[in-house]
Amino acid sequence: MNKESWNKFILENNGSFLQSYEWGEFQERACRRVFRFKCCGPPSSAGADFGEAMQAQFIEMPLPLGKKYWHAQRGPVMSRITKGQDFKEKIKNLIGEIKEKKCPGRIFFRLGLEWESGQGIEKVLLKLGFKQLPYDIEPSQTLILDITKSEEELLAQMHEKWRYNIRLAERKGVKVKFVISDITNFEYYFNEFYRLVDKGTSERKNIKHHPKDYYKKQLEINSEDIKFELFVAEYECKIIAANIVVLFGNRATYLHGATSSEHREVMAPHLLQWEQIKEAKKRGCSEYDFWGIVNEHTKDKRGQSWEGFTRFKKGFGGREVNYIGYWDYPLNKLWYFLYRLVQMARR
Numbered sequence: 001m002n003k004e005s006w007n008k009f010i011l012e013n014n015g016s017f018l019q020s021y022e023w024g025e026f027q028e029r030a031c032r033r034v035f036r037f038k039c040c041g042p043p044s045s046a047g048a049d050f051g052e053a054m055q056a057q058f059i060e061m062p063l064p065l066g067k068k069y070w071h072a073q074r075g076p077v078m079s080r081i082t083k084g085q086d087f088k089e090k091i092k093n094l095i096g097e098i099k100e101k102k103c104p105g106r107i108f109f110r111l112g113l114e115w116e117s118g119q120g121i122e123k124v125l126l127k128l129g130f131k132q133l134p135y136d137i138e139p140s141q142t143l144i145l146d147i148t149k150s151e152e153e154l155l156a157q158m159h160e161k162w163r164y165n166i167r168l169a170e171r172k173g174v175k176v177k178f179v180i181s182d183i184t185n186f187e188y189y190f191n192e193f194y195r196l197v198d199k200g201t202s203e204r205k206n207i208k209h210h211p212k213d214y215y216k217k218q219l220e221i222n223s224e225d226i227k228f229e230l231f232v233a234e235y236e237c238k239i240i241a242a243n244i245v246v247l248f249g250n251r252a253t254y255l256h257g258a259t260s261s262e263h264r265e266v267m268a269p270h271l272l273q274w275e276q277i278k279e280a281k282k283r284g285c286s287e288y289d290f291w292g293i294v295n296e297h298t299k300d301k302r303g304q305s306w307e308g309f310t311r312f313k314k315g316f317g318g319r320e321v322n323y324i325g326y327w328d329y330p331l332n333k334l335w336y337f338l339y340r341l342v343q344m345a346r347r
Helices: 003-012 021-029 084-100 121-127 151-157 160-172 186-203 212-219 268-282 304-314 333-346
Strands: 034-040 052-062 068-072 106-111 141-146 175-179 226-235 238-248 251-259 287-289 319-322 327-330
Touching: 003 021, 003 034, 003 052, 021 034, 021 052, 021 212, 034 084, 052 084, 052 106, 084 121, 106 333, 151 268, 160 268, 175 186, 175 268, 186 212, 186 226, 186 238, 186 251, 212 226, 212 238, 226 268, 238 268, 251 268, 268 287, 327 333
Parallel strands: 068 106, 251 287
Antiparallel strands: 034 052, 052 068, 106 327, 141 287, 141 319, 175 226, 226 238, 238 251
16 A cells, blocks of 8 residues: 555544554564555545545554454544544444454454544444443543644643743753754663653553663654654753654654653753644644543543643643544454453453
8 A cells, every 4th residue: 555645644634643654664663464444435426436535554463372453543544524424334344344354363453543522433333333442552531732823822821830840941951952863862862761761660650661672663763744753851961851752744742751850840841841842833733742641530540640640731731632442343252252351350
């Protein structure tokens, strides 16, 4: 499938970077198989094709005993005009296409549609035979900031303490740097990022991190459509905060973050976040996704660390968004039942 045409549809319909062609290539480099599906829209009265109405990129994930499942992270992506019955027909078509694609050992497939709750989509999925996961894979609650506003407006809508902290960090001499993967000192900055990630994880409960190579391979993703970039905050010649931000289409996503327990008084994370927002705005993005918060319904599942992250992110303003979560479609009901039993026992 052509990368350019694949991304064109995803971008035109405000899809997630997790459905980009490059994310699939990243997964393939991690030795996972990737499957892509395109479904065309219905013909018009004149016989012309409306073009692709839906695209779904699935990652094959291993399970014990040679079993596996397919996972569409934040997918499928549908054309913006999709509604009601049209949505149902597209999902039915996708189910049919997946069933036709023979794959020994596959027991279910998983959808993580980036659709906001409250539109009746959940009822449609239940009627089609999907089972809702009682937990998240990627966060279903997030905070999205409209960065088409001026810098003055963005500062004005922040909590006053956040504005103060940004100015404080500047006065204290915190410097923010944007690091690209092909500069000579990239290895130093990347190693500092991972040092903070590793140390921070050991200090906090309910927080996990990926292997070092996982982050490094992400930062090697750099094409015309998508870029993974490292931002660092430096104080007294030492890196004390570092984040990875993804730029895809009109959206910048704050994906990974790490902060030192030292020099907290200089408020480096506030300035770092603000400089990332300004850089995303400069690059032509219209929204900034803080990638995960908790609300009244999910805070008990995430723990105190997530409550702290949420307070920090909400201080910058933005609109709270609640997606419909993740949904499984069993292809082998017995094996799926056993899989869910094991998952519940582990949790």
